[in-house]
Structure formats: structure tokens, C-alpha cells
Amino acid sequence: MKGQALAIALIIASGVATFIMSVSTMQSLKLTQATFYKDYRFADVFASLKRAPEGLQTRIREIPGVDRVETRVSAAVNIDIPGFPDPVTGNIISIPDIGEPLLNKLFLREGRLTEPFRDDEVVIGEAFAGAHGFTPGDKLGVIINGRRRDLTIVGIALSPEHIYQMPPGAFFPDFERYGVMWMGRTPLATAYDMKGAFNDVTLTLSPNANVNDVIDRLDELLKPYGGLGAYSRKDQLSHRYLSEEFRQLEQMAAMFPVIFLGVAVFLLNVVISRVIHMQREEIAVLKAFGYSNFDIGMHFVKLVLMIVSAGVITGITGGVRLGQWMSNIYMEFYRFPFLKYELRPEIVVIAAFVSAAAAILGTLHSLRKAALLPPAQAMxxxxxxxxxETLPERIGLKRLLSQPTRMIIRHIWRRPVKSLLSVTGIAFAFAIMMVGSFQGDALDFMVYVQFGLSQREDIAVTFVEPTSGTALYELQGLEGVEYGEVFRSVPARLRFRRRSYRTAIQGLRSGGDLQRLLDTDLKPVELPLSGIVMTDHLGEMLGVREGDLLTVEVLEGRRPVLTVPVAGLVKQYLGVSAYMDLSALNRLMHEGNAVSGVYLATDSRYLPGIFKKLKEMPRVAGTGIREKAIAKFYETMGETILIFTLINTLLAGIIAFGVVYNSARIALSERSRELASLRVLGFTRGEISYILLGELSIFTLAAVPLGFLIGRAMCAYIAANLKTDLFRVPLILESSTYAFAATVVLVSACISGLIVRRKLDRLDLVAVLKTKE
Amino acid sequence: MTDNSISNTISPGSVVFSARTVTKVYNMGEVKVHALRGVDMELYAGEMVVLLGPSGSGKSTLLNILGGLDTATSGHVTYHGRDITGAPDKELTEYRRVHVGFVFQFYNLIPSLTALENVAVVTEIAAQPMDPAEALALVGLGNRLDHFPAQLSGGEQQRVAIARAVAKNPDVLLCDEPTGALDSATGIVVLEVLERVNRELGTATVLITHNADIAEMADRVIYLSDGLISRVHRNERKKPPHELRW
Known part of the structure; x- marks a missing residue:
């Protein structure tokens, strides 16, 4: 009983721990986020534009529902870091010359803000500083508007706007090659040619303001000034990534504890039923002495509660540790200035209460049976x-089965529900393992599709503004560049009926090799010479099908509004893009041979030289090196994934072990008499082990396909819930994931089998024969 | 212990078992219980012996030691001249498998197997078994082959147990209170079966009971009390079981 109680307590502990971990991490991050947002005045609405006179601010402030407004200058820059050869890009945002920003205030980790009107000082983001080991006093070169400036770092800061930082257009954070920094408004405006003007505005809303109305009015105001479309917090990138993370945590908080608790309840039911069965005589004696049904019932309730308490206490302790640990991991990806870890007492109460209630409900049936048994009958x-006889025997398989095998099958058949639940319990161990490995598999696959099949360039060079297509020849002339393809990127709002989405239309050369579009079978498809092609997810969001006529509001240049037919949908897991043939796009834009950038295939040996040359080109706004970003991302993720795999393995092991061990112990208890009888009749230890372990083997083996099905369904559920315009998680499970899950579960099953086998070897033959069942 | 070491062909009147100054001490916590205090006895081929004694006299302990289910604390037990005292588990298992048939008070049938299968479970692993159906016919259950234990009366269950014990053609049949859980009429039916097996198959049989009336069907009666053989009595006339009354 000790081992069984321990196994059940461990399963309850696992459920409580995952619950406490997910909920406390989520609540802590939410609290941290809320505190940071509030104390540092995170804006409600954001908008970028080409350039507007400062005077426009007054009119923005007059929009009903607007509380505070802050205009800013924001500039994409190239950064030159001594001793770091790779191209580094960044975003410099203005802060007021005097005093703190009104909105999106900075949390200074080190140093100070810039001194008024100093044009050689900069505050940099903590993530960027950390990646390069910068401290206040260090210098870096920043190319603003084509002109290099040497700036001194005076402070290291965090902003509620950049809790999650991603280079524009990228899919992974890259703290080494992308940095956010802040500079005084006047010096930045001077350098960026924005004196008396702004190109970025953020604002907060008064209570009860309608955010959509404000956005509409703001868009109206900014339209003549090249407004790129205002958006609210929910579309703000950093905020959205955080929200996605919270949703994942919520899912985990709901899914795992339910599985563990379900398995624990089942096992408690089985074990308590058995205990009651074995103690029926004692119960009868107690009742004969005058103990009431309630007294007897309470005795077993106490037993159940003892097991549950052990599980809940261990689970809470473990859950808090895991929660703190996990919150700290999140701090590596999400740049909060502080972490407010909290475990709300009601969460602990809920965990304890739900576990206890589920356990008692689960055992109620057996408790009732024990209480209602008339004493005389019980004695x-x-x-x-x-x-x-079982079905397989009746259909003629009986001849093939030895007597021990018949014993196994009939025993399983006798209590089909219990057998099925045992199988299901073990199957969940597989499922948990698979869920653990699924994210890694899906990520690998997404990266493979995106960067192995679709985006195959080594370097993406973007220009400061649309440039003549002849720029390609200059870049192709660089030593080490093997091949190049131009592209055009046009920001646009796509509308279909009442739905719209803001994205960029990528103009590509039809028949290109570096940027390939993929169909649903991930086969490359040719870009049609007319019409627009879009990601299947974007098509779904807009509700368009091939042949529909789409309204395209271009948000650049002369801002034409066009009607373009949808020529097809393509498969893409990251982002939501639309694609057109470059010439067709330029025709629509009334542009000649304009390009936004060039994709290059290079010989990696020449990369340092190429980077050096690119840095010297004033028209080059940014250089994306995907491979390094991915490598860095994996490096960061590697450790986390490893630890998560470890935890999942442990959890799955606990379930598999718990279910198999309990089934084995119950089977041993139920059958020790007949197994001992067989030993007396001359069966060897091996032969009786076959009967007992054979049953467990059948359970475990039957759990394999069921576990794979449940695991796949759970992964599919997770994938469906993670479907956003940022990314879609494909339901990809590598065969190694199945194999690993099977290995962990089978090993756990074998260990519990071996433990029970040892008990079988110590079966007391004489004692068993003396007692009646 | 292998088949080579112990002959299966036993001449009538030869010694099957011999026990020499066998003692057995159980450690029950702090208390030592002397179950056997030096027992000497022989069992001859083909004979029917009743071990008679009150509860706690040591008869079950002796039977278990003879059957290789338990080991003596001191002394020696030989089976056809071969010392089985202190034999390893593997040999004792083989010994039980080949040479010994057991019948217990509580039948110890396998509930998930039919009467036929309960016999077959033993014949499947035996060297020279009889047909399971034949064994059941011998105990008068030829028409109950496909019944599960739950569908059989106590007496019928015990007869299945006897069929199971004899089906492997053992050299000895060891029966521990085979009628203990049965009413007298049913008990007599069971004893008739045992008598028939002993008579027809010539299987040496040791029968434990605390019921002195049953002793009258034996060739010899060995009285045990307090872990010692107090008396051995040879019945001049074996009473057939149907003449017994209790």
C-alpha cells in the first residue's frame, strides 16, 4: 500500500505542480506586465507615418477619447560595433530633450538618460547591451540617414514597448544584431531631417474611449502625412507576443492538471476499492462492534485525504519552484525590468480543494459499497x-492459447472498464511525452519550411527607400556574391468585403529561386504574372478564395487604391504576406523598375568582406542574415527545450510508472492466491511472472497506439489554439518523438514490472494456502 | 532434482518419503514456535496414510516440508533416497511439478479457468500426464468440463482440485484437510474419489485431518501432537469412505 499511495501522491503532485507552475507563472507575468505598463505609461494607440509637422499634435489631442499624446522621431539605423563584423541594425527612438518621456517611459537599469541637446549620447536597450556586454561609457557607431555618428552609451534601459524585441520582418529575436536605443529629440530630429516634425506618435486613451473610433480619426488625420495605419495595443508586436505566451500558459494550466488528476482519481478508485475489499472482514467486525456507516466511510475518506494531502503539499512546493524557475526563463525572452512573482492563496486553495474533491468523488462508489455491506455478509x-470465455476465444482462437494466456485474457476481459482505464492512463503518459516534444518538432519543421524551402537567400539587403533595379548589378559585382534577386515591398491594407488586414505586398521576380512560394504540399509554385497570391492564413482571415477581387489600399507613395484578383493561396507558417509579380506590382504602382532590396546567395567564405562593403553603402538600410539569427535563437532555446523535455519526461514517467505499478500491485494482490497455487503445482517463478506481467505488457502495448492517437489529438488541439497571424504551428510529429515517448513509457513500465516481479519472487506459498480468499 | 535422479517407477512397498529427526521452528516476532520437534516417519509406495492431530500439532508443517513447500530447520527428508532438505527453489519447483500432487482445504482453483482448463494448466507442464478430461471423469465430473469454479459447488470444486492433482500422474498425493470446508455428505464423496485414485492408480496418499473418523479409511494412521509423532496405528481393515460417518 505504501508504494501505491506514494505513486498516486506523486501523480497528484505532478498535476498540482503543473497547475501551480502555469498559473503562478502566468499571473506573475501578467502582474509584472500590468505593473510595468502602468508605472511606465505604456501607450494605448501607436502610429507611424512619413513625416508630419509638430503642429498636428494639437489636432491629435483634440480627437475625442484621447488622453495624452506624444510625438516622436523614430529612425531605422545601422550600427557599427567595433570588433563585431556582422551587420547590426537598430531602431533609434526619440526621448524628450528635457525630462522623461510622457508615454512609454524608460526604466533605467544603469546610467542615466541623455543630457539635454547632447548629440553624442545614447541610451540602449538592455537586451542589446547584454548581448554585447555594453556598459555606460562604451562607444558605438550609428549610421543615421547615411551619416555615421559616434555615440557614447550613457544608460541602459527597458521600455514597456519593447518587452519582446524582434527585428522588423524577422521571425526570431536577435539581440546581437538588432538593438533598440533612445536619443534626445532635437539631436535625432536634426540628424534624421525631422526638425519641427515627427514620424511616430503614441497616445493613451481616457476611460470609456472607443479605441476603434480613435484609430479611425487618427488615420484620417495622418493620411496626408503618409500615415501607415494606427493600431492599438492588441496589435503591438511586443504586447501580442506576450499575450500569445499567456494563452499557451493558460492552455497548459488547463490541460496537464486535468490529465494528472483524472489518472490519480482512477488509481485512487482502484486502490481504495481493493483496500476495502481486503479489509471487508475488519470493516464487518467494526460494524458489528457498533461503528456507524459514517464512521467507516470517514476512515477511508481520511485515508484518501492523507494521500491527496501528501500530493498537494509536494505539488505546491514543486509548483512554486518550477513557477519561479519558469518565470525567470521568460525573463530571458521578455525584457521586464523586474519580476513580481506571486502565488495567490486562492490558487493554492483551488488546487487543494479540486484535488481533494476529485479524489473523494472518485472513491465515493467504493466507500459507499464498504459502508453499506451488512456485517454478516462481509464476514x-x-x-x-x-x-x-472471451470474444477472441469464442471466435476460435482458444486452441492457440495456453492456460496461462487464457488466464491473462479472461482477467482483462472480466473488468473491461478498469482495463480500458488502465490502458488510457498509460496512453496519457505517451501523450504527455509527445506534447513535450511536439513544440520542438513543429519549430524545426517551421524553420525548415521557411528557411529551407521558401526563403533561401543568405543575405537580404534592404535599401533606405525604393531604388532602381540596377542596384542588383552593383551588389552582384561584390566578391563572393553568387547570385541575386531583387524584391519590392509595399505596405498596404488589403480589404475584402468588410474585412481588412494591414501587411506588405512582396513583389518578386517570377521564376526566382531565392524566394519560393509553396503550395499546401510544400511544393514550389510559380508566381503568376498577374493577380495577388497570399498566405492561406491571410486568405482565411480575409475570407477570400482564388478568383475573388481584392481591394488593395497602398500605404506608400501616391497611395493608390487598386482592385486586384486573388490568383491563389500559398502555404506559410510564419507571418502573413501577400505576393505579386514584381513587374505587375510596379505597373500598378506606376513605378518603373523600383526595388526595395536584394536577396543574395553568397559564398560564406567571403561574408566578412561582403558585410564590410555593405556597411559602406549609404543606401543600404539593413542586412538580414537569417542563418545566424536562427542559430542564435536555437542556442537560446536549446537549454530551455532540454529542461522542458526533462520535466515532461519526468511527468510522463510518473504517470506511466504510477499506472503500471498500481495495476501490477492490484493484480498481484488480487491474484497472489492463484499465483501461489500455481507455484505449489510446480510452476516456476518465470511462468507465474508471465501471467502477471503479461497482463501489464498487454496494457502497455495496447496503450501505445492509443497514446499516439491521444498525443496527436492533444498536439492538434494545441496547434489549433496557437494559430495566429504571427505564426501557425503545423501538426508535425517526428518519428523520433514517437520513439522517445515509447521508450520513456516502456522503460517506466519495465521498472515497475521489475519491482513487482521481485515481490512475486517473495510470495509466501504456505501462508497463501492457509487463508481463504 | 531432475527426472534422472528420481525414478518415476516405484515398486510397491518401497519407501517414498523418509523423514529423520525433522524439526521446524518458526520465528514469530520475539517468540519461537516449535512446530515440529523431531519427527521420524516413512511413507511407502501405494499406501494411504492419514496424519491425525489437533490444530497446531504440526501436521500441515510436516506435509508442507514433505511436499517441498517449506524447509526443515534441522533433520533430513529424503525422497526415494534423495535428500531434499535445503534443496534450492528451482529443484523444489521441479520436484513439485513432476512428483507431487497437492489438494488443499480451500481447493485453490484458478477462477478464470474452467474445470477442464484447471486440470490442463497442470498437464501442460507435466512429463507424463493423463488426459484432463479423463482425470475429471475419474472424479465423476465428466459432464462438468466447461464449468468455471464459480459455477461449481464446494464438493465439485474439491473434486476438480483432486483431478488436477492426479492428472500429472504424481508419485504422491498430499491432501491438507480436503474435506475441511465441506459438509459430511460432500466430504464423503471427495474421500471416495481419493480412495479410488489411491486404489486404481496406486498413488501414495497422505491425508491430513483432525477428524478421527476419516482415519479409518487409511492403511496407517500417524498421530501427531505438539510437533511429535505420538503413535502409529495400522488399520487391520480399511473402511470404505461410504461407511464413514461424522
Whole structure:
């Protein structure tokens, strides 16, 4: 009983721990986020534009519902870091010359803000500083508007706007090659040619303001000034990534504890039923002495509660540790200035109460049976259990089965529900393992599709503004560049009926090799010469099908509004893009041979030289090196994934072990008499082990396909819930994931089998024969 | 212990078992219980012996030691001249498998197997078994082959147990209170079966009971009390079981 109680307590502990971990991490991050947002005045609405006179601010402030407004200058820059050869890009945002920003205030980790009107000082983001080991006093070169400036770092800061930082257009954070920094408004405006003007505005809303109305009015105001479309917090990138993370945590908080608790309840039911069965005589004696049904019931309730308490206490302790640990991991990806870890007492109460209630409800049936058994009946020995021939035997397989095998099958068949639940319990161990490995598999696959099949360039060079297509020849002339393809990127709002989405239309050369579009089978498809092609997810969001006529509001240049037919949908897991043939796009834009950038295939040996040359080109706004970003991302993720795999393995092991061990112990208890009888009749230890372990083997083996199905369904559920315009998680499970899950579960099953086998070897033959069942 | 070491062909009147100054001490916590205090006895081929004594006299302990289910604390037990005292588990298992048939008070049938299968479970692993159906016919259950234990009366269950014990053609049949859980009429039917097996198959049989009336069907009666053989009595006339009354 000790081992069984321990196994059940461990399963309850696992459930409580995952619950406490997910909920406390989520609540802590939410609290941290809310505190940071509030104390540092995170804006409600954001908008970028080409350039507007400062005077426009007054009119923005007059929009009903607007509380505070802050205009800013924001500039994409190239950064030159001594001793770091790779191209580094960044975003410099203005802060007021004097005093703190009104909105999106900075949390200074080190140093100070810039001194008024100093044009050689900069405050940099903590993530960027950390990646390069910068401290206040260090210098870096920043190319603003084509002109290099040497700036001194005076402070290291965090902003509620950049809790999650991603280079524009990228899919992974890259703290080494992308940095956010802040500079005084006047010096930045001077350098960026924005004196008396702004190109970025953020604002907060008064209570009860309608955010959509404000956005509409703001868009109206900014339209003549090249407004790129205002958006609210929910579309703000950093905020959105955080929200996605919270949703994942919520899912985990709901899914895992339910599985563990379900398995624990089942096992408690089985074990308590058995205990009651074995103690029926004692119960009868107690009742004969005058103990009431309630007294007897309470005795077992106390037993259940003891097991549950052990599980809940261990689970809470473990859950808090895991929660703190996990919150700290999140701090590596999400740049909060501080972490407010909290475990709300009601969460602990809920965990304890739900576990106890579920456990008691689960055992209620057996408790009732124990309480209602009339004493006289309980003291009589039970008649032999009733068995029948099973279906496989009736259809003629009986001849093939030895007597021990018949014993195994009939025993399983006798209590089909219990057998099925045992199988299901073990199956969940597989499922948990698979869920653990699924994210890694899906990520690998997404990266493979995106960067192995679709985006195959080594370097993406973007220009400061649309440039003549002849720029390609200059870049192709660089030593080490093997091949190049131009592209055009046009920001646009796509509308279909009442739905719209803001994205960029990528103009590509039809028949290109570096940027390939993929169909649903991930086969490359040719870009049609007319019409627009879009990601299937974007198509779904807009509700368009091939052949529909789409309204395209271009948000650049002369801002034409066009009607373009949808020529097809393509498969893409990251982002939501639309694609057109470059010439067709330029025709629509009334542009000649304009390009936004060039994709290059290079010989990696020449990369340092190429980077050096690119840095010297004033028209080059940014250089994306995907491979390094991915490598860095994996490096960061690697450790986390490893630890998560470890935890999941442990959890799955606990379930598999718990279910198999309990099934084995119950089976041993139920059958020790007949197994001992067989030993007396001359069966060897191996032969009786076959009967007991054979049953467990059948359970475990039957759990394999079921576990794979449940695991796949759970992964599919997770994938469906993670479907956003940022990314879609494909339901990809590598065969190694199945194999690993099977290995962990089978090993756990074998260990519990071996433990029970040892007990079998110590079966007391004489004692068993003396007692009646 | 292998088949080579112990002959299966036993001449009538030869010694099957011999026990020499066998003692057995159980450690029950702090208390030592002397179950056997130096027992000497022989069992001859083909004979029917009743071990008679009150509860706690040591008869079950002796039977278990003879059957290889338990080991003596001191002394020696030989089976056909071969010392089985202190034999390893593997040999004792083989010994039980080949040479010994057991019948217990509580039948110890496998509830998930039919009467036929309960016999077959033993014949499947035996060297020279009889047909399971034949064994059941011998105990008068030829028409109950496909019944599960739950569908059989106590007496019928015990007869299945006897069929199971004899089906492997053992050299000895060891029966521990085979009628203990049965009413007298049913008990007599069971004893008739045992008598028939002993008579027809010539299987040496040791029968434990605390019921002195049953002793009258034996060739010899060995009285045990307090872990010692107090008396051995040879019945001049074996009473057939149907003449017994209790």
C-alpha cells in the first residue's frame, strides 16, 4: 500500500505542480506586465507615418477619447560595433530633450538618460547591451540617414514597448544584431531631417474611449502625412507576443492538471476499492462492534485525504519552484525590468480543494459499497469470481492459447472498464511525452519550411527607400556574391468585403529561386504574372478564395487604391504576406523598375568582406542574415527545450510508472492466491511472472497506439489554439518523438514490472494456502 | 532434482518419503514456535496414510516440508533416497511439478479457468500426464468440463482440485484437510474419489485431518501432537469412505 499511495501522491503532485507552475507563472507575468505598463505609461494607440509637422499634435489631442499624446522621431539605423563584423541594425527612438518621456517611459537599469541637446549620447536597450556586454561609457557607431555618428552609451534601459524585441520582418529575436536605443529629440530630429516634425506618435486613451473610433480619426488625420495605419495595443508586436505566451500558459494550466488528476482519481478508485475489499472482514467486525456507516466511510475518506494531502503539499512546493524557475526563463525572452512573482492563496486553495474533491468523488462508489455491506455478509468468504470465455476465444482462437494466456485474457476481459482505464492512463503518459516534444518538432519543421524551402537567400539587403533595379548589378559585382534577386515591398491594407488586414505586398521576380512560394504540399509554385497570391492564413482571415477581387489600399507613395484578383493561396507558417509579380506590382504602382532590396546567395567564405562593403553603402538600410539569427535563437532555446523535455519526461514517467505499478500491485494482490497455487503445482517463478506481467505488457502495448492517437489529438488541439497571424504551428510529429515517448513509457513500465516481479519472487506459498480468499 | 535422479517407477512397498529427526521452528516476532520437534516417519509406495492431530500439532508443517513447500530447520527428508532438505527453489519447483500432487482445504482453483482448463494448466507442464478430461471423469465430473469454479459447488470444486492433482500422474498425493470446508455428505464423496485414485492408480496418499473418523479409511494412521509423532496405528481393515460417518 505504501508504494501505491506514494505513486498516486506523486501523480497528484505532478498535476498540482503543473497547475501551480502555469498559473503562478502566468499571473506573475501578467502582474509584472500590468505593473510595468502602468508605472511606465505604456501607450494605448501607436502610429507611424512619413513625416508630419509638430503642429498636428494639437489636432491629435483634440480627437475625442484621447488622453495624452506624444510625438516622436523614430529612425531605422545601422550600427557599427567595433570588433563585431556582422551587420547590426537598430531602431533609434526619440526621448524628450528635457525630462522623461510622457508615454512609454524608460526604466533605467544603469546610467542615466541623455543630457539635454547632447548629440553624442545614447541610451540602449538592455537586451542589446547584454548581448554585447555594453556598459555606460562604451562607444558605438550609428549610421543615421547615411551619416555615421559616434555615440557614447550613457544608460541602459527597458521600455514597456519593447518587452519582446524582434527585428522588423524577422521571425526570431536577435539581440546581437538588432538593438533598440533612445536619443534626445532635437539631436535625432536634426540628424534624421525631422526638425519641427515627427514620424511616430503614441497616445493613451481616457476611460470609456472607443479605441476603434480613435484609430479611425487618427488615420484620417495622418493620411496626408503618409500615415501607415494606427493600431492599438492588441496589435503591438511586443504586447501580442506576450499575450500569445499567456494563452499557451493558460492552455497548459488547463490541460496537464486535468490529465494528472483524472489518472490519480482512477488509481485512487482502484486502490481504495481493493483496500476495502481486503479489509471487508475488519470493516464487518467494526460494524458489528457498533461503528456507524459514517464512521467507516470517514476512515477511508481520511485515508484518501492523507494521500491527496501528501500530493498537494509536494505539488505546491514543486509548483512554486518550477513557477519561479519558469518565470525567470521568460525573463530571458521578455525584457521586464523586474519580476513580481506571486502565488495567490486562492490558487493554492483551488488546487487543494479540486484535488481533494476529485479524489473523494472518485472513491465515493467504493466507500459507499464498504459502508453499506451488512456485517454478516462481509464476514463470509466471497464466492470465486465469475469469469467467462472471451470474444477472441469464442471466435476460435482458444486452441492457440495456453492456460496461462487464457488466464491473462479472461482477467482483462472480466473488468473491461478498469482495463480500458488502465490502458488510457498509460496512453496519457505517451501523450504527455509527445506534447513535450511536439513544440520542438513543429519549430524545426517551421524553420525548415521557411528557411529551407521558401526563403533561401543568405543575405537580404534592404535599401533606405525604393531604388532602381540596377542596384542588383552593383551588389552582384561584390566578391563572393553568387547570385541575386531583387524584391519590392509595399505596405498596404488589403480589404475584402468588410474585412481588412494591414501587411506588405512582396513583389518578386517570377521564376526566382531565392524566394519560393509553396503550395499546401510544400511544393514550389510559380508566381503568376498577374493577380495577388497570399498566405492561406491571410486568405482565411480575409475570407477570400482564388478568383475573388481584392481591394488593395497602398500605404506608400501616391497611395493608390487598386482592385486586384486573388490568383491563389500559398502555404506559410510564419507571418502573413501577400505576393505579386514584381513587374505587375510596379505597373500598378506606376513605378518603373523600383526595388526595395536584394536577396543574395553568397559564398560564406567571403561574408566578412561582403558585410564590410555593405556597411559602406549609404543606401543600404539593413542586412538580414537569417542563418545566424536562427542559430542564435536555437542556442537560446536549446537549454530551455532540454529542461522542458526533462520535466515532461519526468511527468510522463510518473504517470506511466504510477499506472503500471498500481495495476501490477492490484493484480498481484488480487491474484497472489492463484499465483501461489500455481507455484505449489510446480510452476516456476518465470511462468507465474508471465501471467502477471503479461497482463501489464498487454496494457502497455495496447496503450501505445492509443497514446499516439491521444498525443496527436492533444498536439492538434494545441496547434489549433496557437494559430495566429504571427505564426501557425503545423501538426508535425517526428518519428523520433514517437520513439522517445515509447521508450520513456516502456522503460517506466519495465521498472515497475521489475519491482513487482521481485515481490512475486517473495510470495509466501504456505501462508497463501492457509487463508481463504 | 531432475527426472534422472528420481525414478518415476516405484515398486510397491518401497519407501517414498523418509523423514529423520525433522524439526521446524518458526520465528514469530520475539517468540519461537516449535512446530515440529523431531519427527521420524516413512511413507511407502501405494499406501494411504492419514496424519491425525489437533490444530497446531504440526501436521500441515510436516506435509508442507514433505511436499517441498517449506524447509526443515534441522533433520533430513529424503525422497526415494534423495535428500531434499535445503534443496534450492528451482529443484523444489521441479520436484513439485513432476512428483507431487497437492489438494488443499480451500481447493485453490484458478477462477478464470474452467474445470477442464484447471486440470490442463497442470498437464501442460507435466512429463507424463493423463488426459484432463479423463482425470475429471475419474472424479465423476465428466459432464462438468466447461464449468468455471464459480459455477461449481464446494464438493465439485474439491473434486476438480483432486483431478488436477492426479492428472500429472504424481508419485504422491498430499491432501491438507480436503474435506475441511465441506459438509459430511460432500466430504464423503471427495474421500471416495481419493480412495479410488489411491486404489486404481496406486498413488501414495497422505491425508491430513483432525477428524478421527476419516482415519479409518487409511492403511496407517500417524498421530501427531505438539510437533511429535505420538503413535502409529495400522488399520487391520480399511473402511470404505461410504461407511464413514461424522
Amino acid at each position: 463470509r468468504p466471497e464466492p470465486p469470481a465469475t469469469y467467462r
